[in-house]
Amino acid sequence: IDETLTLPVGVTLDRFIKRQQSAFKGASGELSQLLRDIGLAAKIINREVNRAGLIDLTGGTDSENIQGEAQQKLDVIANVRLIRALKNGGEVCAIITEEDEGIIYTGNNEGKYVVALDPLDGSSNIDVNVSIGTIFSIYHRISPEGTLANEADFLQGGRSQVAAGYILYGSSTILVYSTGKGVNCFTYENSLGEFFLSHTNVIAPKNGNIFSINYGNYTSFFAPIKKYLSLCLDRSYSSRYIGSLVGDFHRNQFKGGIYLYPPTNEHLKGKLRLLYECYPLAFLAEDSGARATDGYQEILDIEATSFHQRSPLYVGSELMVKELMELH
Ligand code: AHM
Ligand code: MG
Numbered sequence: 001i002d003e004t005l006t007l008p009v010g011v012t013l014d015r016f017i018k019r020q021q022s023a024f025k026g027a028s029g030e031l032s033q034l035l036r037d038i039g040l041a042a043k044i045i046n047r048e049v050n051r052a053g054l055i056d057l058t059g060g061t062d063s064e065n066i067q068g069e070a071q072q073k074l075d076v077i078a079n080v081r082l083i084r085a086l087k088n089g090g091e092v093c094a095i096i097t098e099e100d101e102g103i104i105y106t107g108n109n110e111g112k113y114v115v116a117l118d119p120l121d122g123s124s125n126i127d128v129n130v131s132i133g134t135i136f137s138i139y140h141r142i143s144p145e146g147t148l149a150n151e152a153d154f155l156q157g158g159r160s161q162v163a164a165g166y167i168l169y170g171s172s173t174i175l176v177y178s179t180g181k182g183v184n185c186f187t188y189e190n191s192l193g194e195f196f197l198s199h200t201n202v203i204a205p206k207n208g209n210i211f212s213i214n215y216g217n218y219t220s221f222f223a224p225i226k227k228y229l230s231l232c233l234d235r236s237y238s239s240r241y242i243g244s245l246v247g248d249f250h251r252n253q254f255k256g257g258i259y260l261y262p263p264t265n266e267h268l269k270g271k272l273r274l275l276y277e278c279y280p281l282a283f284l285a286e287d288s289g290a291r292a293t294d295g296y297q298e299i300l301d302i303e304a305t306s307f308h309q310r311s312p313l314y315v316g317s318e319l320m321v322k323e324l325m326e327l328h
Contacts, residue, residue: 013039013175013186013195020179030091030112031138031163035177037089038136039186039195041082042167042175045120045134046188048077049169053129074126075099078119078134086115093141094149096307098276103154109146113162114139114153116307118276122244131170133246136177137280138163154275154307158300164280166246174198176250176284183253183288204290208256208317209237212248220265224295224327228260231323245272249281249315253288258316258324262295270294270312274304278313291321295328 014036021032052074079099086092086106093111095104098118115138122132140162141153165177173188175195183202186195211232218226240257242248248259261272272278282292282299292299292315302311314324
């Protein structure tokens with residue numbers, strides 16, 4: 001655990017990142033700048049999410065053919081804002097996002113990092129004032145600096161992430177990230193326009209009594225999942241499902257619980273995407289003592305073979321995930 005974790009609650013995200021960087025001898029500061037760029041994009045997205053209903057940013061079937069930003073869907077706006085912030089920052093050479101098919105080059109070929117983004121997760125909740133989130137995952141490029149980044153830079157595997165995090169636009173907006181040395185949370189103070197450190201070194205409860213799953217898919221679950229759900233019911237666990245992964249994950253990280261997205265008839269390999277959703281949350285889970293698996297192996301050990309690859313995801317309190325694994 002690095003010494004910055006002893007900082008008092010109340011420091012700003014910027015100051016925290018700077019202090020964290022100065023604790024690492026030889027750190028160039030580029031990752032710090034990148035995290036600050038994400039913080040800036042988060043503020044802008046937060047503003048758009050908050051006023052979306054007032055300025056016609058909801059909905060969006062008519063969004064594709066219109067150039068003006070005010071008409072774009074929120075997930076497209078979030079995508080644009082994040083890409084712009086990372087392009088302006090200069091530390092990132094390439095980006096992939098859930099919204100785009102291939103690699104987005106920032107024009108900064110000297111940049112050391114590549115980033116995978118789910119700009120606005122929880123599509124079904126976007127237009128109805130329910131929690132949504134942004135998820136990010138950062139890698140140090142393996143291709144030589146000065147060249148164009150390539151596919152391999154993004155397919156290094158979950159354990160190669162140098163940082164990961166999310167922003168939850170919930171009853172308050174909170175930015176949560178880790179560089180592998182503790183998970184820290186920064187709550188947004190609207191009137192000051194700043195993220196302040198609010199939860200340091202999050203440790204997830206070892207066990208819990210919340211299960212989060214789309215029960216409507218029950219008939220298409222396979223035996224281990226049905227068995228696990230019957231255990232949850234026998235024990236009168238609480239069923240809590242927002243349908244926004246970031247929100248469900250965040251709650252379970254604090255209260256103790258498990259989130260499940262198993263294979264279904266519609267999504268034979270699970271619905272969630274390995275690079276944009278599963279890897280980053282698994283990185284945060286492991287760093288806080290929780291666990292993330294696909295039922296058979298740790299999420300971070302799954303080999304990445306394509307940008308939009310999907311995986312089942314079972315993430316949450318260590319003992320709950322362990323019990324589910326044993327049923328597989
Ligand atoms: P999205 O990337 O289209 O938003 O889908 C991901 C979301 C997760 O946030 C959420 O947990 C899940 O999909 C909900 O799916 P479902 O509506 O099938 O329960
Ligand atoms: Mg998503």
